[in-house]
Amino acid sequence: xxxxxxxxxxxxxxxxxxxxxxxxxxxxxxxxxxxxxxxxxxxxxxxxxxxxxxxxxxxxxxxxxxxxxxxxxxxxxxxxxxxxxxxxxxxxxxxxxxxxxxxxxxxxxxxxxxxxxxxxxxxxxxxxxxxxxxxxxxxxxxxxxxxxxxxxxxxxxxxxxxxxxxxxxxxxxxxxxxxxxxxxxxxxxxxxxxxxxxxxxxxxxxxxxxxxxxxxxxxxxxxxxxxxxxxxxxxxxxxxxxxxxxxxxxxxxxxxxxxxxxxxxxxxxxxxxxxxxxxxxxxxxxxxxxxxxxxxxx
Amino acid sequence: xxxxxxxxxxxxxxxxxxxxxxxxxxxxxxxxxxxxxxxxxxxxxxxxxxxxxxxxxxxxxxxxxxxxxxxxxxxxxxxxxxxxxxxxxxxxxxxxxxxxxxxxxxxxxxxxxxxxxxxxxxxxxxxxxxxxxxxxxxxxxxxxxxxxxxxxxxxxxxxxxxxxxxxxxxxxxxxxxxxxxxxxxxxxxxxxxxxxxxxxxxxxxxxxxxxxxxxxxxxxxxxxxxxxxxxxxxxxxxxxxxxxxxxxxxxxxxxxxxxxxxxxxxxxxxxxxxxxxxxxxxxxxxxxxxxxxxxxxx
Numbered sequence: 001x002x003x004x005x006x007x008x009x010x011x012x013x014x015x016x017x018x019x020x021x022x023x024x025x026x027x028x029x030x031x032x033x034x035x036x037x038x039x040x041x042x043x044x045x046x047x048x049x050x051x052x053x054x055x056x057x058x059x060x061x062x063x064x065x066x067x068x069x070x071x072x073x074x075x076x077x078x079x080x081x082x083x084x085x086x087x088x089x090x091x092x093x094x095x096x097x098x099x100x101x102x103x104x105x106x107x108x109x110x111x112x113x114x115x116x117x118x119x120x121x122x123x124x125x126x127x128x129x130x131x132x133x134x135x136x137x138x139x140x141x142x143x144x145x146x147x148x149x150x151x152x153x154x155x156x157x158x159x160x161x162x163x164x165x166x167x168x169x170x171x172x173x174x175x176x177x178x179x180x181x182x183x184x185x186x187x188x189x190x191x192x193x194x195x196x197x198x199x200x201x202x203x204x205x206x207x208x209x210x211x212x213x214x215x216x217x218x219x220x221x222x223x224x225x226x227x228x229x230x231x232x233x234x235x236x237x238x239x240x241x242x243x244x245x246x247x248x249x250x251x252x253x254x255x256x257x258x259x260x261x262x263x264x265x266x267x268x269x270x271x272x273x274x275x276x277x278x279x280x281x282x283x284x285x286x287x288x289x290x291x292x293x294x295x296x297x298x
Numbered sequence: 299x300x301x302x303x304x305x306x307x308x309x310x311x312x313x314x315x316x317x318x319x320x321x322x323x324x325x326x327x328x329x330x331x332x333x334x335x336x337x338x339x340x341x342x343x344x345x346x347x348x349x350x351x352x353x354x355x356x357x358x359x360x361x362x363x364x365x366x367x368x369x370x371x372x373x374x375x376x377x378x379x380x381x382x383x384x385x386x387x388x389x390x391x392x393x394x395x396x397x398x399x400x401x402x403x404x405x406x407x408x409x410x411x412x413x414x415x416x417x418x419x420x421x422x423x424x425x426x427x428x429x430x431x432x433x434x435x436x437x438x439x440x441x442x443x444x445x446x447x448x449x450x451x452x453x454x455x456x457x458x459x460x461x462x463x464x465x466x467x468x469x470x471x472x473x474x475x476x477x478x479x480x481x482x483x484x485x486x487x488x489x490x491x492x493x494x495x496x497x498x499x500x501x502x503x504x505x506x507x508x509x510x511x512x513x514x515x516x517x518x519x520x521x522x523x524x525x526x527x528x529x530x531x532x533x534x535x536x537x538x539x540x541x542x543x544x545x546x547x548x549x550x551x552x553x554x555x556x557x558x559x560x561x562x563x564x565x566x567x568x569x570x571x572x573x574x575x576x577x578x579x580x581x582x583x584x585x586x587x588x589x590x591x592x593x594x595x596x
Contacts, residue, residue, distance in 0.1 A: 097511045098466050123578070140435050140585040168396050168491045177575045193466045193491050193588065197572065197581040213395045213518040220511040274495065277475045280421070283495040287438040290491065 032270045035263060036294060043263040044255040044296070045150070047209065051075065052243035053082060055211075057092075057235060062211035063243075063254065064171055067151050069130065070164045071122040071205045074173050077115050078184040078205060082240050084113035086185065091234035092218065096226025098193055101215045102174055103237060104186030112185060119183040121175075122203040124163040127155050132162060133260045135268065137285040141165075141196045145288035147259035151207060152288045154199065164204040167194050167289035171206040191216045194289040209295050210254060253298035267292070330568045333561060334592060341561040342553040342594070343448075345507065349373065350541035351380060353509075355533060360509035361541075361552065362469055365449050365502065367428065368462045369420040372471050372503045375413050376482040380538050382411035384483065389532035390516065394524025396491055399513045400472055401535060402484030410483060417481040419473075420501040422461040425453050430460060431558045433566065435583040439463075439494045443586035445557035449505060450586045452497065462502040465492050465587035469504040489514045492587040507593050508552060551596035565590070 030038070051066040066075040081087060087103070090110070094102035132155050134146040142154030145165065152170070155162040164170065170190045175182030182203055189208055208215065218235060221228040228234055243251060257264060268291055273282040328336070349364040364373040379385060385401070388408070392400035430453050432444040440452030443463065450468070453460040462468065468488045473480030480501055487506055506513065516533060519526040526532055541549060555562060566589055571580040 097514055121578075137438050138436055140437060140583050141581055179578055196585065196588065197569070197577075199581070200579040201577055216395055217515055217518055220515055271495070279495075279499055280477055281498040283439055283497070285438050287494065290494065 029275065030266060030270055031276065032267055032292065035266045035270050036257070039257070039263045043258055043261050045258050046253070046255055046298075047243070049244035049246075049251075050079070050242060051206075053078075053206075054239075054241045054243055054246055055087070056238040056240070057211075057214050058238065059214045059235075060211055061252075062214050063209050063252065064206050065150070065209050065256070066171075066206040067149070067164060067204065069149055070125055070151065070153070070162075071173075071203050073119045074122055074182075074184050074203045074205045077119055078173075078187070079242060080115035081112060081184055082242050083245070084111075084115055085240075086110060086112055086115065087237055087240040090237050091231065092215075092237065093221075093234060094188070094225065094227045095191070095218045095221045097220045099191065099195060099226060100172075100188040101191050101218060102186065102188040104174065108185075110185075115185075116183050117185055118181055119203075121179040121182065123179070123200045124161040127157070127160050127162045130155075130162050131260060133264075135286065135288055135291070137272070137287065139288060141199060147264075147288075147291075150256050150259050150293060152291070152293075154288075163200050165194070165288060166190050166196055166198045166202075166204070167207075168192070169208040169212050170204055171208065172198070172202045172204045175202065189215050196289075207293075209256060209293075210252070255296050255298050257294040259293070267294075327573070328564060328568060329574065330565055330590065333564045333568055334555070337555070337561045341556055341559050343556050344551075344553055344596075345541070347542035347544075347549075348377070348540060349504075351376075351504075352537075352539045352541055352544055353385070354536040354538070355509075355512050356536065357512045357533075358509055359550075360512050361507050361550065362504050363448070363507050363554070364469075364504040365447075365462060367447055368423055368449065368451075368460075369471075369501050369503045371417045372420055372480075372482050372501045375417055376471075376485070376503060377540060378413035379410060379482055380540050381543070382409075382413055383538075384408060384410055384413065385535055385538040388535050389529065390513075390535065391519075391532060392486075392523065392525045393489070393516045393519045395518045397489065397493060397524060398470075398486040399489050399516060400484065400486040402472065406483075408483075413483075414481050415483055416479055417471075417501075419477045419480065421477070421498045422459040425455070425458050425460045428453075428460050429558060431562075433584065433586055433589070435570070435585065437586060439497060445562075445586075445589075448554050448557050448591060450589070450591075452586075461498050463492070463586060464488050464494055464496045464500075464502070465505075466490070467506040467510050468502055469506065470496070470500045470502045473500065487513055494587075505591075507554060507591075508550070553594050553596050555592040557591070565592075 047065045053064040055062040068075040092103045139145045152167045173182040173184045174186035223229045272286045345363045351362040353360040366373040390401045437443045443452045450465045471480040471482045472484035521527045570584045
């Protein structure tokens with residue numbers, strides 16, 4: 001079975017609002033690979049080392065990018081927790097099939113040093129001041145979806161609010177019942193079909209940009225909510241560092257495709273309407289969590 | 299982090315079409331667990347042993363239910379392939395992270411016996427004659443979504459067509475470029491965020507109803523399209539049988555919640571509007587691939 005990504009020059013349905021793919025690039029007949037091959041250096045960005053986390057598992061390295069645009073308090077606190085070595089040696093305690101993987105201190109007693117244990121929630125933020133790049137197609141859960149600086153997001157012009165959305169690989173700060181009971185000491189990553197009912201109920205703080213399979217292929221937990229039933233089943237986090245604290249020789253030169261460019265618009269269009277021979281019926285639409293967010297090594 | 303499923307009695311938004319959750323059960327304030335606890339024997343069905351596949355992996359048993367409602371030719375052919383022992387000893391050749399797992403004969407040479415190697419496609423079917431139970435909320439990809447006999451599906455009243463949709467755990471018949479190049483000799487199961495762009499492009503033939511994690515937690519393949527790069531990485535399928543051919547003493551007494559009942563409507567409503575203390579903002583909506591399809595052992 002071949003599932004190659006290709007795009008078409010099919011016109012935009014006139015009944016759809018349209019802020020993407022209006023460029024010449026988008027209207028040309030290119031596959032996603034061709035769009036990426038034709039990209040220019042300016043289409044890519046390097047993640048800020050102060051917002052980039054290197055999480056080392058026995059199986060290898062997971063890299064995450066923080067989203068201070070949406071969760072300034074949580075991302076600052078996670079940065080502090082990393083620098084306090086809070087996460088070093090902590091277990092992955094939960095792997096709920098088709099849902100989330102989660103790590104943290106099950107006892108809730110490990111010292112947080114200069115970091116905070118809990119924070120006021122950051123479920124949504126003001127739309128003002130945010131560079132929101134819209135997708136053209138309808139979404140089940142939100143009035144509008146799109147991307148902000150590489151993060152999948154939603155907005156509601158009526159309320160003037162925006163929020164990141166729970167796509168695959170998104171990073172969130174687990175919490176208890178109280179809205180202000182999270183803070184970053186317990187983190188989870190989405191490993192299944194987007195659990196969008198969590199949107200606006202948890203502070204999302206970033207996303208995995210490399211090594212996702214080191215989390216998604218972990219054995220599933222069989223306790224309630226997918227928690228592991230015994231400590232022997234835990235995977236232990238060996239070390240977590242901010243990229244800024246990683247020696248230059250150890251850093252991976254990752255680049256992420258910017259989501260506010262004509263090249264990205266063309267990529268979205270290539271995925272909305274695939275016209276390579278394999279596809280018999282182009283979807284003509286795309287849902288926010290199905291949009292690829294390319295990462296490459298420079 | 300607690301993520302308990304609960305529902306509310308929030309009224310249906312007046313701007314939403316509504317065919318579900320109009321019953322008293324749906325309007326009452328129950329959690330999903332309470333809905334299931336209050337269910338009656340008639341709310342459950344037993345899968346037809348002639349449409350139920352026992353697939354044995356080294357890690358355990360995967361059970362799949364076929365969907366002859368949507369793919370009568372493919373399901374009949376898969377049944378024949380099972381009875382010809384076609385799948386016994388075949389490898390899982392592909393595990394594409396956040397996408398699909400796939401098995402089949404990489405050489406394409408294994409005899410199919412009385413079964414066919416390829417079939418005319420069954421991407422969509424006539425809506426007429428199908429008991430389509432609608433969901434109330436908008437979908438990115440289809441004019442309408444819902445369930446048919448326990449399978450997530452879409453329909454388009456304008457064209458008079460219906461089709462199953464690519465949710466997590468759905469089973470499809472891989473094919474090459476030609477629409478009629480599939481037939482069931484190569485099968486895949488969705489293991490990631492619903493790849494809805496495949497809808498109407500592949501013949502979906504059923505879904506996994508037990509043992510999904512035996513597929514979803516497999517190591518990822520690192521070749522193009524997630525194929526494994528060497529045969530040593532393959533997981534070998536030990537044996538595949540139709541449940542009808544499995545001795546009674548070996549059968550698992552699975553029951554599936556029917557999707558055309560007031561109880562199912564109440565479950566959907568419990569997931570659309572969760573009002574337990576953990577949820578601060580009920581989604582008020584649900585997307586077809588986020589609706590749970592409960593399975594229990596009698």
